Amino acid sequence: MKIEILGTGCSKCKALEEATKQAVSQSSQFAQIEKVEDIMKIMEYGVMSTPALVIDGKVVSTGKVLSVHEIAELIKANRV
Amino acid sequence: MWQESVNVLVYERLKMPQGEKLSDALNFFIYDTVKILFLLTTIIFAVTLLRSYFSTEKVREYLSRRNEYTGNVLAALFGIITPFCSCSAIPLFLGFLQARIPLGVTFSYLISAPLNNEIAIAMLLSMFGWKVAALYIGFGLLVAIIGGIVIGHLGLEKEILIEVKPIDGELSVDEQKIAFNTRLKDAYDYTLDILRKIWLYVLIGVCAGAFIHGYVPTELITSIAGGDNPFAVPLATLLGVPMYSNAAGVMPLIEVLTSKGMLMGTALSFMMAITALSLPEAMILKRIMSLKLITIFFGTVTLGIIGVGYLFNIIL
Numbered sequence: 001m002k003i004e005i006l007g008t009g010c011s012k013c014k015a016l017e018e019a020t021k022q023a024v025s026q027s028s029q030f031a032q033i034e035k036v037e038d039i040m041k042i043m044e045y046g047v048m049s050t051p052a053l054v055i056d057g058k059v060v061s062t063g064k065v066l067s068v069h070e071i072a073e074l075i076k077a078n079r080v
Numbered sequence: 081m082w083q084e085s086v087n088v089l090v091y092e093r094l095k096m097p098q099g100e101k102l103s104d105a106l107n108f109f110i111y112d113t114v115k116i117l118f119l120l121t122t123i124i125f126a127v128t129l130l131r132s133y134f135s136t137e138k139v140r141e142y143l144s145r146r147n148e149y150t151g152n153v154l155a156a157l158f159g160i161i162t163p164f165c166s167c168s169a170i171p172l173f174l175g176f177l178q179a180r181i182p183l184g185v186t187f188s189y190l191i192s193a194p195l196n197n198e199i200a201i202a203m204l205l206s207m208f209g210w211k212v213a214a215l216y217i218g219f220g221l222l223v224a225i226i227g228g229i230v231i232g233h234l235g236l237e238k239e240i241l242i243e244v245k246p247i248d249g250e251l252s253v254d255e256q257k258i259a260f261n262t263r264l265k266d267a268y269d270y271t272l273d274i275l276r277k278i279w280l281y282v283l284i285g286v287c288a289g290a291f292i293h294g295y296v297p298t299e300l301i302t303s304i305a306g307g308d309n310p311f312a313v314p315l316a317t318l319l320g321v322p323m324y325s326n327a328a329g330v331m332p333l334i335e336v337l338t339s340k341g342m343l344m345g346t347a348l349s350f351m352m353a354i355t356a357l358s359l360p361e362a363m364i365l366k367r368i369m370s371l372k373l374i375t376i377f378f379g380t381v382t383l384g385i386i387g388v389g390y391l392f393n394i395i396l
Contacts, residue, residue: 008170008364039170039368040242048136048175049168062137063163064266 001031001079006042007051015065016051023071029079086111105294112286112332117279119206120199120328124274127198128267132258134161136172143189144179148232151185156224159192160217169364177244184232191381192224195356199278203331204351208338216348219392223352223384230380239373281329289336302341312346313389317382320353330354345392352385 005020007013017035024031036042036054045054049063053071055078066074086107090096096103139158143151164172169190176186196217204213258266292301305312323330331351338347362374 039174042171043174043178046137046175046247048140048172049163050171062135063168 001029001075002034002056003031003075004034004036004054005051006036006045006047006054008039008042009037010050012065013051016053019066019068020053020071023068023075026068027072027075029075031075082115083111101294105290108293109286109290112289112335113283116203116206116282116286116332117275120202120278120282121271121275123202123205124198125267125271127201128163128270129263131161131163131198132263132266134158136162136168136175139189140176140179140181143176143181143185146185148182148185149229151182152188152225152228152232155181155185155189155228156192156221159189159224160196160221162193164193164197169361170368173365174242174244174368177240178247180246182232183237183240184228184230186228187231187377188224188228190377191227191356192221194358194361195220195224195352197355199274199328200331200351200355203328207331207335212344212348215392216351219348219388220352220356223356223381223388227380227384231376234376236373236376239370240368241370242368278328282332285329285332289332292333292336292340296340298340301337305337305342305346307343307393312343313349313393314386316346316350317353317386317389320350321357321378321382322359323354343393345389345394348392349385349389352388353382356381356385 003020003024005013005017007016013035017033020033024033042050042052045052045059047059047062051065052062053060053066053074055074058078060074060078061070090103090107090110091098094103096106139162143155143158146154173186173190176189177183201213201217204216303309305316320330334342334347334350338344357378362378365374365377
C-alpha cells in the first residue's frame with residue numbers, strides 16, 4: 001500500500017503526516033508513506049484544498065487533518 | 081439580560097462604585113468577553129457545519145461552465161460559503177485555471193473567500209448585529225466582483241509563473257459520502273481549534289477596548305476617525321492590510337471606536353483590509369505569480385475597499 005500526503009508545507013499538512021505515521025504503525029498494514037509537496041503533482045490529483053490524503057492513487061480526503069483513528073479506518077477500507 | 085447580570089456582579093457583589101472609570105472598564109470587559117466568546121463559538125460552529133456541504137472541487141466544476149461576468153458574480157458568492165485557508169491559495173488558484181476558469185473569475189473568488197471568512201462574519205454578527213454584517217458581506221462581494229472583472233481585463237495571464245495545463249475533457253467530482261454525525265464532530269473539532277487560536281487575541285482586543293471605553297475621551301477618536309478627517313478611510317485601509325492574523329483581536333477595538341465616533345465606513349474599510357489582504361498570502365502567491373500581478377491584485381482590492389469606505393460614509 002502506498003499512502004501519499006499532499007500539502008504545500010503548512011502546519012496542517014505536517015499534522016496529517018504525523019497522524020498518518022501513527023495510524024500506519026498501529027495497523028498491521030505495510031505501507032509506504034510519501035509526502036508530496038510539489039504543487040504540480042498535487043494538481044494532477046485534482047486536489048484544491050490541502051492537506052489531502054491519497055491511498056494507492058485514490059484521493060480519500062481533502063482539506064482536513066484526519067485523526068489517527070479516521071486514517072486507520074481509511075487504511076482498512078482501502079486494503080486490497 | 082446579560083448586561084444586568086454583569087451589573088449585579090460588578091456593582092453589587094464586588095461593591096464597585098457605578099460611574100467610575102475602573103468599574104465601568106471592568107464591567108465592559110466581563111460583558112464583552114463572555115458575549116463575544118459565546119457568539120463566536122455558536123456562529124463558527126454553524127458556519128463550519130454549513131460549509132461541510134460545499135467543496136471547492138464542486139464549485140470549480142460549476143464555475144467552469146459559466147461565462148465571464150456571471151462567473152465573477154458566482155465566484156464571489158461561492159467565496160462566502162466555501163472554506164478557505166491561505167495555505168490552500170496556490171492549489172486553489174492553479175486548480176481554477178486548470179479548469180479553464182478565466183483569471184478574473186479566479187480572482188473574484190480569491191478576493192471574496194478570505195474576506196468572508198468565518199471569524200470575520202462571526203465577530204461582525206456578535207458585535208455589530210446582522211445589518212452591519214450584511215453590509216460588510218454585500219460591499220465585500222462588490223469589491224470581489226469588480227476587482228475580478230478589472231484584473232480579468234488587464235490581460236495578465238502571462239504574469240503567472242507556472243505553466244498550467246488545462247484538464248482534458250469534463251471535470252468529474254467524486255462525492256465523498258460523510259455522515260451527519262461526522263460533520264457535527266468535524267465542525268465541533270474545527271470550532272475548538274479556531275477558538276484555541278484566537279481566544280487570546282479576543283481577550284487582548286477586549287482589554288484594549290475596555291481601556292478606551294473607560295479612559296480615552298470621545299473627542300480624541302472623533303477628531304482622528306470621525307467625519308472631519310478626509311484621510312481616515314485610506315489611513316484605516318493601509319493600517320489594516322498587515323494585520324491579518326489578529327482580525328479577532330482588532331474587531332472588539334473597532335466596536336469601541338465606532339461607539340466613540342469612528343464612522344462606520346471607516347470601520348468597514350479597516351475590517352475589510354484586515355481580512356481581504358494579508359502579507360503571508362502575498363508571500364505564498366509569490367511562488368506562482370509575478371510581483372507585478374500581486375501588486376495589481378493588492379492595489380485593486382485596496383482601492384476598492386477605500387471606495388467602499390467613502391461610499392458608506394457618504395450614504396450614512
